Amino acid sequence: MSDQPPNSEARERVLNTAEKLFAERGYKAVTLRDVADALGIKQASLYYHVPHGKEALFVEVTERNLRRHQLGLKTLIGAASSLRTKLSAAANWLLSQPPMDLGRMLQSDMVAITPEEASRLELIAYDALLMPIADIFIRAGVVGEIRQENPIMLAGALISVIESLCALPEHYLTQSRHVMAESLITLFLDGLRVR
Template sequence: MPRPRKEDARDTRELVLAAASALLHEYGYLGVSMDAVADRVGVRKASLYHHFPGGKEQIVLDIAGRAIERDAAGFAEVIRNHPTARARLSAIATYVFSGPVQTGRMVRDALRFLSQEHQNRVFDHFFRLNHLYIRQVMEDGVASGELRPHDAGRSAWAFLDLISEMGSGGETPRDADLATWIVALLIDGLGA
């Protein structure tokens, strides 16, 4: 029997990651099984373990890593193309809302359900690539006088939590209007 070509193996891995990503978005970590992924891709479960010996945890780790890297590249482009903290934050939120994978939800699930070693990897990856971009936007806003001095690290987490939670679906449309509202809430507050 001929061995599968490397391209076939790569294609199968990509199909598995795409199917698992869609299932995770739809049902969350606890609602997805290796059986469901195998059914969605149309392969035997044994084939999944051939490509992902670590099972569901390895698949989630790969999907989370890709989502974090995708967002980091998007954040970098947004920052280059927008001059102010407000414009950058609005564009980042809009970018996150338009993404095929809700990275915040993926990271939240990874930090709840993966092994401690993998939780640490996901958190470190997210912190280095995504949180620090947002923190830098906040610090640049303070330096330019657009934002008052504040704890940029905490405000970066607050912003990421807001766009993650409000962008994870539900009844609220994920669009530029919601992005603008979140940024106005963060920067202007609710005070009269």
């Protein structure tokens, strides 16, 4: 897909650092100097690992991030047996990762890059994040375990609720994020029981 230098240890470090920063703050809010500083190298040195510049770096690590979420979510969800444990697995995965703010990505990051890349990433976000979780609700719906609500909406709601726990500043945390996540899953399950 591209003509990068051979994948080295060092290149991985660059991608990991950039991935974390972009996921947390977004495209415009992160400069290449921020990335370089976090790595302890100079900004120009980044171009050895990422010759195509900032936007290409953003697209590459964002796609990677989404794919890792897809893999992590599918694996953990697949390994869980009940509806509740599947949702817990999904929530715990999301809590274990650097917060990736889907809302910001769609509203702010996507308008700052080329439209072609933006729609590619949007599609990837759809089937890497929304679909694996929507699937849970779809299956539970067809077997009558829960009401049949719009599954994409439910997946989006669950993701944004869990993501909002990641964004919550420490001093508002009366309980741990995992405990709150479980409460919210209980709320969802009770709220979706067939009436």
